Amino acid sequence: MPVNTHAGEPRRPPFDATAARRLREALGMTPAHVAYGIRAAYGIPVSPATVASWELGESAPTESELTALAGALWCAPGELLGAPGTLREYRLAAGLAPDALALRIGMDQAGYERLEAGGKWGGSERQAAALAETLDLPLPALLRFTGQDAKLSELLTSAATTRWQAYVRPVGKLVPVSKQRIQEVLQALHADYQASMAATLNWGGGDGTGESGEAGRAFLDGILAEFWARIGDLP
Structure with a gap:
């Protein structure tokens, strides 16, 4: 089912709607419980109808909403994602913010964000190795992200x-x-x-x-x- 998106909205990660519903039901929670947990713990105003819409595949959470949803469902963000394909998706699956990942691989945040936006790799072999280890990248993905x-x-x-x-x-x-x-x-x-x-x-x-x-x-x-x-x- 297509996901509703609009011009100017934040880019949305590849959300696994089925996994979100399965994890919620395993905890014995309703969409209302999830929405309350997101608002209470993360200050993000989400309605039960929005949670239900995510689970039906009618819409998808933004990056910040995905992190909050994972927290509410007591799971890692990667458990709510489909198979990652882009560098950003691998980062989201690892549950890391851009600044945290940049720090781990020894790269300035602006440089990393340019890379994630499609810029050319300008890092060292040591940084490439750290990127692969931190995100658990398969070799084909690492070579693609580093331009090799x-x-x-x-x-x-x-x-x-x-x-x-x-x-x-x-x-x-x-x-x-x-x-x-x-x-x-x-x-x-x-x-x-x-x-x-x-x-x-x-x-x-x-x-x-x-x-x-x-x-x-x-x-x-x-x-x-x-x-x-x-x-x-x-x-």
């Missing part, structure tokens, strides 16, 4: 289209898995790319050059996702 996924995509493209052996070490610097595992994945990506090119060249009566180029571009456009799928569970 573009570099990895370039390496994978080169490995698929040229000599894959030359890219085992550079890829290994970004992805901490065994050399053998990286070799296997790069070799497979190279073989699949070459096979897709060869298959389209053999189609029909023409030389297939246009089709092979299109097939090759399609394969390379999805190579990063294919790499993560093939690399499997990271240590």
Whole structure:
């Protein structure tokens, strides 16, 4: 069900309405009890109808309302969220305010907030490691948030289209898995790319050059996702 939003409203996190209702019912509370708890403990004026609307998926709480709702339901904010995708959503799942997270990773708050708004990563390796540890980020997300996924995509493209052996070490610097595992994945990506090119060249009566180029571009456009799928569970 779509969530009602209006221009100028605060950005709303990916709320899990079903989880909110389940947690409330497990505590034996009504929407009125939850609304009272939010007002009493956090000073946020929320009505029982608003709580019910959240649980029906008709609307969603703002960031401050989500934190207050989690407090009223005696749970972590992450228990009220869907699967995080953005840096902000990972931070909300961890129950941290921007200033608290910036302090933990050794970054000034303004710099962190620019990053969360879509700015480029300008931190150090130590700060990246602290970000990953604090937010429990999976490696694909960490590389995306720190801008390293573009570099990895370039390496994978080169490995698929040229000599894959030359890219085992550079890829290994970004992805901490065994050399053998990286070799296997790069070799497979190279073989699949070459096979897709060869298959389209053999189609029909023409030389297939246009089709092979299109097939090759399609394969390379999805190579990063294919790499993560093939690399499997990271240590």
